[in-house]
Amino acid sequence: MTRIGLVVNPVAGLGGRVGLGGTDGPDRARAALARGARPLAGARAATALAELAARAGRAPVVVTAAGPLGAGPVAAAGLTGRVVYDAGTGRDTSAADTAAAVRAVVAEGVELLLFAGGDGTARDVLGALDGVRCPVLGVPTGVKMHSAVFAVNPRAAGEVAAAWLERAGAVRLRDAEVMDRDEEALDRGRVASRLFGWLAVPDVPVRVQQRKTGSTAAAPEAVGGIAAEVAERVGSGLLVLGPGTTTRAVAAALGADTSLTGVDVLALRPGLPPRVVVREAAEADLLTLGPAWVVLSPIGGQGFLLGRGNQQISPRALRATGGRERLLILCTEAKLAALGGRPLLLDTGDDALDAELSGHRPVITGRRSSALYRLAG
Known part of the structure; x- marks a missing residue:
């Protein structure tokens, strides 16, 4: 046996x-x-x-x-x-x-x-x-x-x-x-x-995850370009900003000081620095927001977009803020290239949501610059 x-x-x-x-x-x-x-x-x-x-x-x-x-x-x-x-x-x-x-x-x-x-x-x-x-x-x-x-x-x-x-x-x-x-x-x-x-x-490729690689400082021009693109696309409104060095650097380029490992909520205001509405938010905070843009960057080396370090952005919270249509993915070209074509990964715990989010989606890589990249659950 x-x-x-x-x-x-x-x-x-x-x-x-x-x-x-x-x-x-x-x-x-x-x-x-x-x-x-x-x-x-x-x-x-x-x-x-x-x-x-x-x-x-x-x-x-x-x-x-x-x-x-x-x-x-x-x-x-x-x-x-x-x-x-x-x-x-x-x-x-x-x-x-x-x-x-x-x-x-x-x-x-x-x-x-x-x-x-x-x-x-x-x-x-x-x-x-x-x-x-x-x-x-x-x-x-x-x-x-x-x-x-x-x-x-x-x-x-x-x-x-x-x-x-x-x-x-x-x-x-x-x-x-x-x-x-x-x-x-x-x-x-x-x-x-x-x-x-x-x-x-x-060793079963694709089904066993990679280790996380250490974060490195992105070029200021790349981060600045991503920040400008986010500001133009969103205009005014709420941003739910996932954890990580890329998202934190983008927030800093927009004029906000955010946490490194938490999920923060910013209010974008044209012509003014963003206002931090909630710092290190929990799922319960996100469920009360109403419509908001969810801004995420994948984990270096692993490629996880949801389900690693950002569980506050739960299936319920993602749907409550607007779902697939209000999800913005940010990644520098260098970080995306380092994945070697492996997909961005989803592990939300909700099979239906992972299936809904899977497929090719635009990833913002700079000012007026994006790449279609595959998401997979």
């Missing part, structure tokens, strides 16, 4: 929609819950398992941990689970529970370890394995996910897992980077990542 491992970080991604970023540590998770956050990791893990079950010739036994650490999502996917670790009840789970669950699951000789979480969870998995070479794949459920050990979305995780289990000899492993955000670089105004090690991941 085929055996696959699953370990879920149940609080991964909690802070995304409420504007708190990652949820490393119990205090941050409790703060996210107090703001109305809803756990999503279990449901995304169940989606990956359901896709695996649909594609596999024979449903595997899932070796896992009790409750939300794994058994709950396994049951939701309709698969048979074997619990080998129990964190107990009546307390918050921790990184130590993740590590203990990983060690217990891998000791059972699973053919692949799926873990659901973000970069912090990937680091916990790396530490727990401590040099043991076990095939691993991340189901993306965190906020930022700079590492190259994750599938591009939960369904892709199930697809890759099935390909590995069914054709293990035909799918090779590659050593993929475990990355996490460099907080010191962030304090200096740069979004950069630190390398913590490598995990062995099934």
Whole structure:
């Protein structure tokens, strides 16, 4: 009988929609819950398992941990689970529970370890394995996910897992980077990542994401041209500005000081500097805006446009502000060229929205300059 491992970080991604970023540590998770956050990791893990079950010739036994650490999502996917670790009840789970669950699951000789979480969870998995070479794949459920050990979305995780289990000899492993955000670089105004090690991941191109590359300062003339084009297209009105160095530089060229990793709302006023209406907005703030332009730039190296670091711009929020017709995509020509033709990626958690946004769309690359580029869910 085929055996696959699953370990879920149940609080991964909690802070995304409420504007708190990652949820490393119990205090941050409790703060996210107090703001109305809803756990999503279990449901995304169940989606990956359901896709695996649909594609596999024979449903595997899932070796896992009790409750939300794994058994709950396994049951939701309709698969048979074997619990080998129990964190107990009546307390918050921790990184130590993740590590203990990983060690217990891998000791059972699973053919692949799926873990659901973000970069912090990937680091916990790396530490727990401590040099043991076990095939691993991340189901993306965190906020930022700079590492190259994750599938591009939960369904892709199930697809890759099935390909590995069914054709293990035909799918090779590659050593993929475990990355996490460099907080010191962030304090200096740069979004950069630190390398913590490598995990062995099934190499299925397009279905497994790339690592994030470090941000570099765009040429002032390129940023100025993009800013001028945005101002001309929008005229006056509200801008929902996604995170990142490109969008922040464009805001600065327009005359506004915005956050680097948050979602900000600006009011454009012809002839005047923009006014910051909401700084580091949550999904709830965006739902009250009414019509607004949503301005996004893809993550360098990965190409993610939605679903990585900007979960505040949820499917509900995107539809509430105007949907597809009010989405502006910004990217310098150099950053777009570095993707090597790979599409801009969508992982909103809403299959219908991802399908609606997919296809070729204009990307603003400068003043009176744009490129048609493919988006894919």
